[in-house]
Amino acid sequence: DQQVKQNSPSLSVQEGRISILNCDYTNSMFDYFLWYKKYPAEGPTFLISISSIKDKNEDGRFTVFLNKSAKHLSLHIVPSQPGDSAVYFCAASEVGEKLTFGTGTRLTIIP
């Protein structure tokens, strides 16, 4: 049972445009959500998080939006840069509990 889903395995975006990565979850008990970026043969790097009491969190070029009623979150990257090309994982947890990861979306930024 995949509780966290990233339905797009890959995404290509022109440099300078907005990248939007989507994530859906099924467990209504999740109250903390995170996005990680991962390069091949490296560990994931924490990007940004959001708790369920918020619907938006912004950090530089990265913004995470949370729609609790739809059980959906998204990561916006603007403007997209070549260095953003990587696999992005969303993750969710109940506070203090283990993370459940999505399957990842490979983002490719086209120069």
Place this chain on the structure above:
Amino acid sequence: GAVVSQHPSRVICKSGTSVKIECRSLDFQATTMFWYRQFPKQSLMLMATSNEGSKATYEQGVEKDKFLINHASLTLSTLTVTSAHPEDSSFYICSARGFQGASDTQYFGPGTRLTVL
């Protein structure tokens, strides 16, 4: 801040031998560390949760006698793959729980590529 290191980054061993992987939180204390395994083109699979001073909690399907976890201090957890077989070849990643604002966040190590011949 929130740096997690892993050692070694890459190891090749013969079938039947044991391999130890270290995970350290360098600038914070981590009462909880996690061990993941990643197969090619797949998501991270949680193997076990390691709590300092107590036994690890293993996920369903993970053999605790094969994957020995020790969390002896607030900055160090080790994973020992015992009697390694070629099917144990994988990318092993640890993470340590730290705090990001009011909520905890897992910070990941760089991973260890294990190849069993």
